[in-house]
Amino acid sequence: MEVFSNRIEESPAGGPGFFNPWIPHTAEVIGKRREALGVHTLRLRLRDEGVRRSYRFRSGQFNMLYVFGVGEVPISIVSDPDESGVLDHTIRIVGKVSAALVSLKKGDTVGLRGPYGSSWPLEEAVGKDVLIVTGGLGCAPVISVINYVANRRDRYGNLKIFHGVKTPKDLLYRARFHAWQKHPDTEVYLTVDHPDLEWKYNVGVVTNLFREVRIYAQRSVVMMCGPEIMMHHAVRDLLAQGLAEDRIYLSLERNMKCAVGFCGHCQFGPAFICKDGPVLRYDRIKEWFGTSEI
Amino acid sequence: MKILDRNSVDLFFDALKRQGFALVGPTIPDSAIVYDEIGSSADLPVGWTDEQDGGTYRLKKRDDEALFGYVVGPQSWKKFLHPPSLRLWTAHREGKGFKIIPEQDDPPKLAYIGVRSCELHAIAIQDKVFIGGPFLDSSYGLRRENVFIVAVNCGQAGGTCFCVSMKTGPKATAGFDLALTEIIEPGRHYFTVETGTGRGEEVLRDLPYTEATEADPATVERIVEKTVSQMGRTLDTTDIKNLLYQNLEHPRWDQVATRCLSCANCTMVCPTCFCSTVEDVTDLSGEHAERWRKWDSCFTSDFSFVHGGTVRPSVKSRYRQWMTHKLATWIDQFGTSGCVGCGRCITWCPVAIDITEEVRAIRETKK
Numbered sequence: 001m002e003v004f005s006n007r008i009e010e011s012p013a014g015g016p017g018f019f020n021p022w023i024p025h026t027a028e029v030i031g032k033r034r035e036a037l038g039v040h041t042l043r044l045r046l047r048d049e050g051v052r053r054s055y056r057f058r059s060g061q062f063n064m065l066y067v068f069g070v071g072e073v074p075i076s077i078v079s080d081p082d083e084s085g086v087l088d089h090t091i092r093i094v095g096k097v098s099a100a101l102v103s104l105k106k107g108d109t110v111g112l113r114g115p116y117g118s119s120w121p122l123e124e125a126v127g128k129d130v131l132i133v134t135g136g137l138g139c140a141p142v143i144s145v146i147n148y149v150a151n152r153r154d155r156y157g158n159l160k161i162f163h164g165v166k167t168p169k170d171l172l173y174r175a176r177f178h179a180w181q182k183h184p185d186t187e188v189y190l191t192v193d194h195p196d197l198e199w200k201y202n203v204g205v206v207t208n209l210f211r212e213v214r215i216y217a218q219r220s221v222v223m224m225c226g227p228e229i230m231m232h233h234a235v236r237d238l239l240a241q242g243l244a245e246d247r248i249y250l251s252l253e254r255n256m257k258c259a260v261g262f263c264g265h266c267q268f269g270p271a272f273i274c275k276d277g278p279v280l281r282y283d284r285i286k287e288w289f290g291t292s293e294i
Numbered sequence: 295m296k297i298l299d300r301n302s303v304d305l306f307f308d309a310l311k312r313q314g315f316a317l318v319g320p321t322i323p324d325s326a327i328v329y330d331e332i333g334s335s336a337d338l339p340v341g342w343t344d345e346q347d348g349g350t351y352r353l354k355k356r357d358d359e360a361l362f363g364y365v366v367g368p369q370s371w372k373k374f375l376h377p378p379s380l381r382l383w384t385a386h387r388e389g390k391g392f393k394i395i396p397e398q399d400d401p402p403k404l405a406y407i408g409v410r411s412c413e414l415h416a417i418a419i420q421d422k423v424f425i426g427g428p429f430l431d432s433s434y435g436l437r438r439e440n441v442f443i444v445a446v447n448c449g450q451a452g453g454t455c456f457c458v459s460m461k462t463g464p465k466a467t468a469g470f471d472l473a474l475t476e477i478i479e480p481g482r483h484y485f486t487v488e489t490g491t492g493r494g495e496e497v498l499r500d501l502p503y504t505e506a507t508e509a510d511p512a513t514v515e516r517i518v519e520k521t522v523s524q525m526g527r528t529l530d531t532t533d534i535k536n537l538l539y540q541n542l543e544h545p546r547w548d549q550v551a552t553r554c555l556s557c558a559n560c561t562m563v564c565p566t567c568f569c570s571t572v573e574d575v576t577d578l579s580g581e582h583a584e585r586w587r588k589w590d591s592c593f594t595s596d597f598s599f600v601h602g603g604t605v606r607p608s609v610k611s612r613y614r615q616w617m618t619h620k621l622a623t624w625i626d627q628f629g630t631s632g633c634v635g636c637g638r639c640i641t642w643c644p645v646a647i648d649i650t651e652e653v654r655a656i657r658e659t660k661k
């Protein structure tokens with residue numbers, strides 16, 4: 001029985017038969033930068049020139065990064081999609097694989113396969129105000145979109161960044177926020193739940209800020225990422241301000257083993273976060289979003 | 295339709311072997327019928343049947359010498375197409391880096407003997423998962439492409455079967471190379487044979503078959519109808535997707551959670567459950583690493599782990615995930631139900647939790 005026709009003579013990874021999406025390419029660590037305590041950015045370069053040349057990604061997508069003998073995890077790509085040849089990944093140490101990734105040095109090798117998943121609605125947002133809502137510790141998926149919009153200010157309307165964390169020491173990318181603030185027509189709002197004596201910005205949950213800042217619901221697109229409970233409140237308050245359900249995009253996280261729809265781990269209701277997500281439009285998931293333990 | 299005598303079954307098997315196929319089919323190594331390598335018809339469960347109900351499975355002697363007189367056992371063909379444990383690749387250190395070597399996957403050509411209608415549907419469902427999307431699972435694809443399928447229509451239904459409700463049986467209608475119906479009459483034991491593919495026809499060509507008479511199709515129909523009338527369970531699938539989508543917080547989930555042991559049996563025996571995890575291993579020297587894929591289950595706590603905790607800590611949420619996936623979200627994901635009504639999850643649940651009963655309970659008190 002001829003089951004399917006896209007049999008290929010040789011897979012890019014060298015195997016026979018079919019292209020095997022489980023097989024990583026190798027990439028070299030060509031740079032490493034410390035962002036904050038336990039957070040580092042690795043700059044990677046695919047070793048194979050052909051693979052490197054054909055590799056394209058969109059902001060919001062991720063790679064599966066493999067450390068020899070340790071394991072493989074999903075990590076967002078934070079570099080600019082138009083910058084060719086290099087891939088930046090900002091990694092926060094939380095466990096075995098992330099720690100192993102961060103311990104790599106210049107010249108070391110990682111396994112890399114991707115890019116996977118959906119991306120931020122950067123075409124749809126052209127000419128509109130962009131509202132970024134993030135929270136919690138390190139929110140890599142939005143770093144790429146902020147950079148993207150900040151570097152192309154003329155294509156988008158006003159850029160507002162709302163970032164909320166528990167305490168001032170959880171604010172990982174202080175320098176970056178200051179740098180973004182300097183871009184034209186860009187506003188950065190930082191808030192903490194529990195301030196210390198030096199804190200000079202806002203206090204309270206991130207959603208409080210929506211009431212104080214002028215938001216033009218009709219011409220805005222919202223992109224958010226962070227703890228689900230934070231996003232839940234943020235969505236609710238933005239809807240109350242008149243934002244349309246189909247103008248709100250969220251990046252979700254789930255356990256991932258394959259990133260190609262085979263392992264089942266990343267399911268969120270009917271969505272596979274690895275291929276339908278990680279960026280999902282709110283109106284498409286609203287029945288599931290907010291139900292606990294989905 | 296052709297007729298093949300019981301005594302020609304081994305000639306049939308030999309013809310498949312001549313075409314380069316190794317045979318796998320039902321055997322009784324122990325106290326259950328399992329699918330494994332077979333050499334001849336003597337390896338089949340000749341004269342055996344099974345009795346099944348929630349949480350029970352028992353082999354029993356038949357009063358005839360039927361070869362396929364049982365229902366379905368704990369295993370399904372997924373163990374061949376989607377092996378429980380599979381090496382994906384190996385890696386070797388090389389200087390400062392390493393090199394990844396894809397597994398040289400060269401699965402044997404297998405002929406599956408005795409595939410039930412519900413199982414044909416289960417294979418079609420896994421086809422959608424592994425080779426129907428934007429990514430193709432090469433290990434599945436290579437195995438699937440080689441398979442020769444000999445279906446056998448069910449001559450009896452089991453106590454936990456509900457293929458009629460799921461519209462997946464009991465008669466094989468597509469997805470086979472050859473489909474047999476076993477007929478035992480006083481003094482005569484034979485099979486009707488329908489061909490599904492040119493390949494099937496070719497295998498048949500060299501065998502001592504006869505043409506079917508006008509009465510034979512009617513005999514097959516009668517057998518199928520008798521099986522239909524014996525279905526042990528029913529499941530009302532009316533608007534089932536919305537029923538479950540709208541009842542994610544139904545109190546029945548809490549109730550089933552008091553019984554469910556979260557043992558994962560139901561997912562292991564299910565012919566459509568496809569979830570897997572990966573394991574990375576290194577040898578002592580640290581020079582060689584391997585990555586393995588292993589069956590996994592949404593009933594484990596690791597399954598939904600993200601740093602800081604498990605997304606589904608409660609048994610309630612795990613059972614809800616499993617059943618809602620099988621019967622509802624699967625429809626959005628793959629355009630088909632994820633359940634074929636084989637009844638295995640009911641039979642092999644140690645505490646006899648019954649998916650048909652759980653749906654009924656929710657339907658009767660739905661929001």
Ligand SMILES: Cc1cc2nc3c(=O)[nH]c(=O)nc-3n(C[C@H](O)[C@H](O)[C@H](O)COP(=O)(O)OP(=O)(O)OC[C@H]3O[C@@H](n4cnc5c(N)ncnc54)[C@H](O)[C@@H]3O)c2cc1C
Pocket residue numbers: 062071072073074075076077089090091092093094095096097098099138140141252253254255256257278599600601602
């Ligand atoms: C689409 C996506 C993009 C991501 N982007 C980034 C990023 O840019 N930077 C970053 O630092 N982190 C990112 N993460 C989270 C990152 O994948 C986890 O921190 C990482 O998997 C933890 O692995 P570990 O072995 O270090 O931790 P452990 O706690 O030891 O985790 C054990 C295993 O559980 C799984 N796991 C644990 N946490 C997560 C998680 N949050 N998401 C998915 N699987 C998990 C992994 O399989 C992991 O190997 C992303 C996650 C997803 C789903």
Ligand code: SF4
Pocket residue numbers: 560563564565566567620632633634635636637638639640649
């Ligand atoms: S859910 Fe149960 S009845 Fe349905 S296909 Fe799986 S094992 Fe069979």
Ligand code: SF4
Pocket residue numbers: 553554555556557558559560561593639642643644645646647
């Ligand atoms: S439903 Fe039954 S078989 Fe499935 S996990 Fe619960 S106790 Fe185990």
Ligand code: FES
Pocket residue numbers: 255256257258259260261262263264265266267272273274275
């Ligand atoms: S990560 Fe495996 S199915 Fe999405």
